[in-house]
Amino acid sequence: MHKPLAVTLLVLAAHAQASPERHAQALLDALRDASGVPGMSAAVWQDGRLRWQGTSGWRDVQAQLPVQADTRFRLASVSKLFAATAAAQLKAQGKLAVDQPVGALLPELDKTWAATTPRLLAAHLSGMPHYEWRDAMRGGTHYATARESLVQLKGREPKSAPGTAYLYSSWGYTLLAAAAEGAAGQPYLTLLRERVAPGLAIGPDETDRSAAMSRAYEYTKAGVQPAPAHDYSYSWGGAGLAASAPALAEWGGRVLQGRVVDPATRDWMWQPVLNNAGQPVGERGFRMGFGWRLDSDADGxxxxxxxxxxxxxxxxxxxxxxxxxSVSLLSNAMWTSAIERSAELISAPFRPAVAGLAPRACPLQATRFDGELNGAPVQGTARFRRDADGRCRGELSLPAALAPVVNPGPQPAADKLVVIGLQDDLARAALVTPIGLADWRAQADGSVRVDVAGRRLVLRFAA
Known part of the structure; x- marks a missing residue:
């Protein structure tokens, strides 16, 4: 007669063990498993300190070396934040006029680009091209400074008149880093190390040259393989940096605190940049500030x-x-991902619960689901359980209509989806897919709604 009480106490004890740190780690592990990425690392900085750092998988698959907290990963275009913030720092010091031509700082610059300004470069309004067919062999030459890499800009043609159109350009950040170098009077990497990110594990990409770096991987027909060597010094400002996840999250925290640039300059960076017509620019729902993308999360x-x-x-x-x-999420393979939403959900255990959600108990008796994907019917099998920490976890068969959305490659395709409860069992959850974590919300009519890569998935469960 005491068994139900004992079971209840065990469940309550399990719930008590589900700390935010363990919850975030479960999400990170599930994301890495679903995506097939060899290794990942993530970190959350909050209220003045590093709250959590998590690792999953391998930094070196062949040697079976796990990702560690201090493992550095390529930052790719997250590198642009450092070039923009370095320029903003120099602006605040009176060393860089963001609306003056960069040619005055860089006499060696191709005259085609001498009249562009740091503001236009930072907001992708300069008219400079992104990578082109001629860049297929980029990454084969090493440059010691950002100014040396300006030779890459010779002979390139504008794609639009300055200030007229948003055109994403990593070459624009090659030039922005060189302008920062000219204004500071010191090499860009020295500026980064001494002024922008002092004391943090953030610096040039040294893949295959430093034991602190993860190896880089790519998907092939033979599976995950080491990626070919590539030297990113042609764009320290646009794509050439590396960092550990804790260091990157800590740097984001310093920016929030006004320790990298003063609060007024930080807030200036986070204002929309306007084109010549006085309109804000951007793409995919965000507006462009001075190097930073201005956006909102799933709750506005x-x-x-x-x-x-x-x-x-x-x-x-x-x-x-x-x-x-501040949350960082890094990985060691190129994969198709809704990575901003994934970072939101990995950090959700550390942020306030979403108010007003419909209650939804873990449907432990469910065996199937039906519903709609953008109005088209879907159905499949379902199974739910509680894990060792008391979280509600589920496994759903992948509806055929959703398969092209979550299996675009290059990562391995999946035939199932995982659900991990986030709030009040399944009032809020993360749907784990090969392209990232999707936000699951319970509805008042007993269904759940999931936004998956811009598609609305509605599910109802039954025994």
């Missing part, structure tokens, strides 16, 4: 961020200015 709270993708890397740094929270 303001975020600023930047993500990156390159050979052997997928990365993101995401900040909540009003919540004093």
């Amino acid at each position: 709270r303001r975020t600023v961020h930047h993500a990156g993708v390159t050979l052997g890397a997928r990365s993101v740094l995401l900040l909540w200015p009003e919540a004093a929270t």
Whole structure:
């Protein structure tokens, strides 16, 4: 007669063990497993300190070396945040005029680009091209400074008139880093080490040259293989840096605290940059500030961020200015990912619960589901359980209509999806897919709604 009480006490004890740190680690492990990425690392900085750092998988698959907290990963385009913030720091010091032509700082610069300004470069309004067919062999030459790499800009043609159109350009950040170098009177990497990120495990990409670095991987027909060597010194400012996840999250925290640039300059960076017509610019729902993407999370709270993708890397740094929270998520392979939303959900255990959600108990008796994907019917099998920490976890068969969305490659395709409860059993959860974590919300009618890569998935469960 006491068995139900004993079971209840065991469940309550398990729930008590599910700390935010263990919850975040479970999400990170599930994400790495679903994506097939060899290794990942993530960290959350909040309210003045590093709250959590997590690792999953391998930094070296062949040698079976696990990712460690201090393992560095390629940052890819997250590197752009450092070039923009270095330029903002120099602006605050009166050393760099962001609306003056960069040619005055760089007499060696191709005259085609001499009239562009740091503000236009930082907001991708300069008209400079991104990578082109001629860049297929980039990464074969080493440059000691950002100014040396300006030879890469010779002979390139503008794609639009300055200030007229948002055109994403990593070459623009090659030039922005060189302008910072000219204004500071010291090499860009020295500026980074001494002024922008002092004391942090952030610096040039040294893949295959430093034991602190993860190896870089790519997906092939033979499976995950080491990626070919690539020298990113042609764009220290655009794609050439590396960091550990804790160091990157800590740097984001320093920015929030006004320790990298003063608060007024930080807030200036987070204002939309306007084109010649006086309109804000951006893409995919965000507006462009001075190097930072200005956005909001699934609940409308303001975020600023930047993500990156390159050979052997997928990365993101995401900040909540009003919540004093910074989260980093790094990986050692190029994979298709909704990485900003994944970072949101990995950090969710450390942020306040979402108010007003419909209650949803773990459906332990469920065996199937039906529902709709953007209005088209879907159905499949389901199974739920509680894990050792008391979390509600589920496994769903992958509906055929959803398969092309979550299995675009290059990572391995999946035939199932995992659910991990986040709040009040399944009032909120993460749906774990090969392209990242998707936000699951219970609805008042007993269904759940999941936003998966811009598609609305509605599910109902039955025994």
